[in-house]
Amino acid sequence: MAPEAAKTSIPIPERTRSQRAARGRAFAIGLRPGPAVIAAAALVCLLIGLLYLAQQIRTIFSDQLKQEYSGLVLDAVDRAENARSLVGVWQQLPDATATRAAGYRTARTELAQRLTSLAALVKASPSAAPHLPPSLLTPDADLRDTDALLNSVSAWWRAQRDADSADIRVRIAHVAHMLIALAALLFCMLITALGMYAKRNRQLAGQSHEFEHAALHDAMTGLPNRRKLFATLEEAAKKSSAMASSAMASSAMASSATAAPHKIAVLYIDLDGFKQVNDSLGHRVGDEFLIAVSKRFRVSVRKVDLVARIGGDEFAVLVREFSTNAELGEIARRLIACVVQTDKEIGNGLVRASIGIASFPDPVDDYHRLVAAADEAMYRVKRSGKNSYAFVDEVS
Known part of the structure; x- marks a missing residue:
């Protein structure tokens, strides 16, 4: 054992040189003048x-x-x-x-x-x-x-x-x-001050962007949070209303054209059986499950659509534009498949998903109630057997 320790230990001269180099770097950093x-x-x-x-x-x-x-x-x-x-x-x-x-x-x-x-x-x-x-x-x-x-x-x-x-x-x-x-010194001082001011502004802008991103996104999964969801929903609803008004004006000018409303939808997702994962396997496995399923959710929808984590094991998908309920049903089935695949990958066999779907302006004519309506439809799915999806006016 002693010879092996001697072989793996650092030689004294080399250790001394590394320590001197470290002290030299620290001294150089200490001598580096600041603003x-x-x-x-x-x-x-x-x-x-x-x-x-x-x-x-x-x-x-x-x-x-x-x-x-x-x-x-x-x-x-x-x-x-x-x-x-x-x-x-x-x-x-x-x-x-x-x-x-x-x-x-x-x-x-x-x-x-x-x-x-x-x-x-x-x-x-x-x-x-x-x-x-x-x-x-x-x-x-x-x-x-x-x-x-x-x-x-x-x-x-x-x-x-x-x-x-x-x-x-x-x-x-x-x-x-x-x-x-x-004059040259004053000019240099002015340039230095402007450089320091610009650097400070860039730092503050970067920090502000980081704070804003942290305020609008979930820390664990990186998905947008509830606040970001409602802000994006309001923006999409206003854009939908504006496009609908423009389409109606165009159809009034052309008798052969019909005004098709610009529709948006919210899919409210709740993970069935997720509490058992935390209780039986621990919160670390539960967090890994949420991170993995969040990535699959994000890949399964279009880039223009928004996937948000509402809190706990609840998620929401904002579909910015669609034509028929069949499209929304296909998105819901893909989301359910994401949960099933993640559950198989981790090896739980416990987690599935219930999804409620609400669309604006039909049948929900107030976008402020869109998330709540999708949440109600999701609970109807839970009461009727789970692992499925439902619209606000029907259960599939």
Whole structure:
């Protein structure tokens, strides 16, 4: 026994590999993102993108402010350079007159005021900038130092303005790219949401169809139940009345034609002796019998006709259209033969069938009473010997 057990047991390495594979599959299933995870990740990305976009726009406005301030400083530099040019003009006059001296002093004073305004503007700059030395802001400052100062200030602020302008262009490009990315993300989120919505609708539609099918069919045999029978009967009766009205209208137009009513019928079937099967052989055999006879019933009638299980061992067949009672009698005989064949197959020798037949609109003129009339005819068969069929107005 021990060697055989060793042969049939799984080798340790192979068992370990199978366990690892199973754990790997479980881990992969656990890591597989669901719709909620995808939606949450997309929302986080959207929020991060919006924060980045807000920061970039704020920086662009700040750079624009710096660029405008650089323009103000450069305007002040231009005014100071104009004042310096005016000093040079007075300085180059040949005559040393009182007028020249007064004009020169006025020009130097104007230059000093321009430089003082420029220094104040530079000092109030929103960004760090080199300040102007106070010694060069007086009317007696060396003009060569003033020229060098104006050149350096002009070069620094022009470079600052160009840098701010380039930074603005770069950040605008980043904003454009981020807007495109956010638009693509929103589009993907919308498509994902629509896909999830459509999938959910398909699931709900499938569940609704399953619930509807379960509500209208017998769980054990799969046949339509009483509710489905009465709904189909009402539909067939209304169609029969409409076709009869149409036929009467046609016959009124053609004198040679006669209006033949569109007739429907219900065959009510009760299994005789079925209770003994459950009592003697058990409910499992009884259920097998019902399933088998249900299949034979379904095969023995037309596809347009409806076979329903009313409950327990009672069935009904809705014949949507027929011409004579002889057709209904043939259907009843086939149904009885189905019960006999099923009984022989299972080996009971106990079960037969009693069938009541009622038709609409003749002799039953109200389709609401059609099933009840067929049930009454079936009980007349039971009282008269069973294993046969009867119409509402006669016993065969």
